[in-house]
Amino acid sequence: MGVWDLLLAGLVILFGLCGVLVPGVPGSWLVWAAVMWWALKDPRAVSWFVLVGATVALLLCQVVRWSLPPRRLRTGRADRRLAVYAGCGALLGFFLVPVVGAVPGFVGGIYLAERLRLGRHGEARAALREAMREGGWSVLAELFTCLLITGAWLGAVLWG
Secondary structure (H helix, E strand, O other), X not given: OOHHHHHHHHHHHHHHHHHHOOOOOOHHHHHHHHHHHHXXXXXXXXXXXXXXXXXXXXXXXXXXHHXXXXXXOOOOOOOHHHHHHHHHHHHXXXXXXXXXXXXXXXXXXXXXXXXXXXXXXXXXXXXXXXXXXXXXXXXXXXXXXXXXXXXXXXXXXXXX
C-alpha cells in the first residue's frame, strides 16, 4: 500500500474521530470504513485482524450506547468549544496514559472548558455532571472505541 493511500486512510480516520464529537455525523462508521478500505487495499493477515477487531468493537459500542440513556443535548449547553476540549483531552489522555487515559482526558477536557467558561470549581463540576448526563457517556463510549480502533490501525501500519 502506498504512502498516499495510507495518508488518505489516516485522514478519513481523523475526520471520523472529529465526527464522533459532532451530532449527526457518523464518525465511528467513517473510522470503520477507512479501516475496511485499508484492509482491502493491503490484504495481509494483520489488516484483516484489525478489521475484524474494529467491527466487533463497534458492534459492542453500539450495544453499550443503546443501553445508556439517549442523548439529550441542548443547543445552548453543548457548544463546539466543549466538544473540542473534550476531544483534545481524550486524544491527549489516550497517548499520555496509553488507552485508558482517554476517559479521564475526556472528562478533564469538559471540566476545563466549563471551568474557563464559569470560573468556579463548584459550578464547573456541576456543569460537568450535567454534560455527562446529557449524552457525554454515549459520546465517550463511541470516542473511546474509535480511539482503540485508531490505535490498532496505527500499530498495524507502523509495526506490521
